[in-house]
Amino acid sequence: MQTYTIDNLKDFNLDHIFTCGQCFRWEKQPDGSYTGIAFGRRVNMRVESSAYGERLTITPCTEEEFQQIWRPYLDLDRDYGAIKAELSAGDPVMAEAAAHGYGIRILKQDLWETIVSFIISQNNNIPRIKGCIERLWALTGGPDDFPGPETLAQLTVEDLAEVRLGYRAKYLVAAAQKVCAEGLPTNEEEVLALPGVGPKVANCILLFGMGQHDRFPVDVWVRRVMHELYGINEKDIRAMTKYAREHFGNLGGFAQQYLFHYIRNCQ
DNA sequence: TCGCAGGTGGTCG
């Protein structure tokens, strides 16, 4: 089986990448590697320290697949050291969070899959979100292919009963039908127009699926961080968004990931 | 048993 290896990675840690809340399809293996699917490819990723620094091995993976899929997916061409330095300057809270989640990368995910995943995520918990996505995949996709909008648009809420999406099933079908009729969203207004998509989910879609790295999704965990570590009223989401815009600027998405990872994994 | 979990949409005042 063909493998691809890249050496000397910096600011890269699979645990950080897959536990900062951006994706739901990667599972940690007993040996510490991760297996998951993106863009129709099921692979295993492993990181080892070697004489060549941090070494990432992807299996199976050709040179072409690495260049076309995994390199952009893992955001390998971005200087995260510079991002952490800029965010941490004058902000000891962020410096601490970025030090703990030093290997985070914002994945460049498929837009439709991101839309579906985060519609499912609303008012839900992570294990159940993963289960829902798993069952949706099993019901309607191929072994490795995420069901497209044309597939989901044909389903009824009853068809989706076994996926146990709850009231989110009707959002999903309606969103699929809208995308079939009008195409994928291309801006914030179109994202927010999708059924089951409010400000939080929209920001996740824009950040993880559309590469808008200034987006700062405020969920209950980020609310907790902004309250406990920045002293902002826990109910005042608007104040948190404003703070993020003013202090994190175009790096808001990275800041959100460091803070989310920190409150979830290090407190 | 009941609140909560990566919120949203609908309905009030």
Add this chain to the structure above:
DNA sequence: CGACCACCTGCG
């Protein structure tokens, strides 16, 4: 507008 509140489901 802004403040509630119902809502599928499953776990502690």
